[in-house]
Amino acid sequence: MIENIPLPATDDPVDSPFWEGTRCSKLLIQSCSQCGEMRFPPRPMCPCCQSRECNWQAVSGRGRIWSFAVPESPLLPAFEALKPYVTALVELEENPKLRIVGPLLTSVDGDIKGVNAAQVAIGQQVAVTFKYFAEDVAMPCWVAQPENSLGESDNEY
Structure with missing residues (x-):
């Protein structure tokens, strides 16, 4: 926590x-x-x-990054200890008009710190995971997903 x-x-x-x-x-x-x-x-x-x-x-908890930011100082003192971190605005797969903000994590069980903002892109596929920030507060967080399992485009030949 x-x-x-x-x-x-x-x-x-x-x-x-x-x-x-x-x-x-x-x-x-x-x-x-x-x-x-x-x-x-x-x-x-x-x-x-x-x-x-x-x-x-x-809902599935899958979506795409619509926008993202890397907060810079000055931050509230509690957030200073977390930086650097990336916050994403994610449009949900079920309805792109539905957008949810949350931090990007390094992995499903990962930390908020350590996501390289240079590797984050608008349109990148993400999936939700949940991280407890207090005993009664589990926040939606996001983890980048591979574009597809083969690393190839989705086009059919």
Whole structure:
């Protein structure tokens, strides 16, 4: 666990199912019970049809890097100890309009430190993993995935 960093409240009724999912290593996304529109971050009302009814569905946790940053000093003191690190904004495979921020890790069980920003690229495939930052807070983090198992393009010949 990482100490002294600001953490989200996990008991807010609007997004508590999201945090319950992360503690079980599941990426749950809120969707409208009326029109089916998926949304993130969670909200009390659907932005498409204004329904207040929602449900939560598990998604694959696969996506592509839409943007990324390497935070520089000055940082909050708690984050200084973590640098250098890369934070990614990831568009989910199920719906590219759904984007989730999280740190890139060196591996599934890896550390936040050590990701070489020069090897990170927009469009790079990633998969979610979960890292505990406190006893009740498991944050979604991202790990780079190989483009394909053969190292070749996806084009068929």
